[in-house]
Amino acid sequence: MQYSVETDKKWQKRWDDMQLAKFHPENIKNKLYVLEMFSYPSGANLHVGHWYNYGLSDSWARMKKMQGYEIFQPMGFDAFGLPAENYAIKTGVHPQISTEANITKMQEQLKSMGGLFNWEHEIVTCRPEYYRWNQYMFLQLYKNGLAYRKNAPVNWCPHCNTVLANEQVLSDHTCERCGTVVVKKNLTQWFFNITKYADQLLDGLKDLDWPDTTKKIQENWIGRSEGAEVKFKAIQNDQNIKDDAGNDLDLTCFTTRLDTLCGVVALVIAPDSELCDLLTTKENEEAVKAYQQETLSLSDIDRSSTTREKTGIFTGSYAINPVTNEKIPVWTANYVISGYGTGCVMVVPGHDDRDYEFCETFDLPIVQVISNPNEETVLPYSDYGVLVNSGKYSGMTSEEAQTEMLNDLA
Ligand SMILES: [Zn+2]
Structure with missing residues (x-):
């Protein structure tokens, strides 16, 4: 038998007449919720990729329907954001007009594909009756201190004048929309306090x-949340550095390995952080500025790659180790990403692969503070063991030392 649009239409009318896609919530015992991602009405038509997604779940929903399940398969349109904006820029039509027109067209197409969609519960994210709930939820988060604003670096396209998600920056660091080289820029942004959970x-x-x-x-x-924050006093020319409020500036590091604290040989901060500008001395300013410039063109993914050659530069400032009172240099290196954690990282070359490599590259000392209890210690040694070269903590196990140091630092 040959394919015929007329046959499609005949059966689709029949399904409509018998309200095949209608959901009867009272039939709760056998209910089945089938949800696919909603279409983006960023183009004027569906493309084959839509049915590539919907074909499978729709076939499955139909099978389940025939097996006697009460199917709820709603459809909607994810109609906010960059795709709609891009489409408006491309066509010169106001996004509200173009988006609604695209939705109407796509509804027709989805219906003519014969999907078992429940249109009674359609949602369209750009309509006020939908997004009022986004706003409501945001307000609840805000009222409970879970949404807050702070300054953080973002991907910025100077041509489009817009912030880009990491996914919108291509591998050669150019803007997905216009090909301009993307830069990092500090902007005030909203954050959700998900780390609390x-x-x-x-x-x-x-x-x-x-x-x-x-x-x-x-x-x-x-991210791991079991660990401790350690505060190091920041000093420049043997004087405490002050923060904006005039208090002594602390450099806070998060660590899951407090037992290695006596083996910290340096701190590293992100080059694109405000902290970096604050800690860079006059003598080091030129070199640090050049390094910051170089960092701007790297993506966060490149920066955190473990295989990339380690780069970095001394800021001219120092920090005081709170347990040994030793003065250690503060470096800046682009493997530290501003906006993640505290933006300041301890360098423990004896017991961390990356730090070992970093210190070898820059001729920083490599100190052993943990020894392997079972065999000869080969550095970098990253397991737990027994403390050495750690003053009063020497001889303790890693676990004992962590508890002891946590008490001493409290
Ligand atoms: Zn652009």
């Missing part, structure tokens, strides 16, 4: 039926 999120991951690699990625993204 890091422990809960990490605990919840354990029970999820997800592939291990996906869980690992999530785990790294959420």
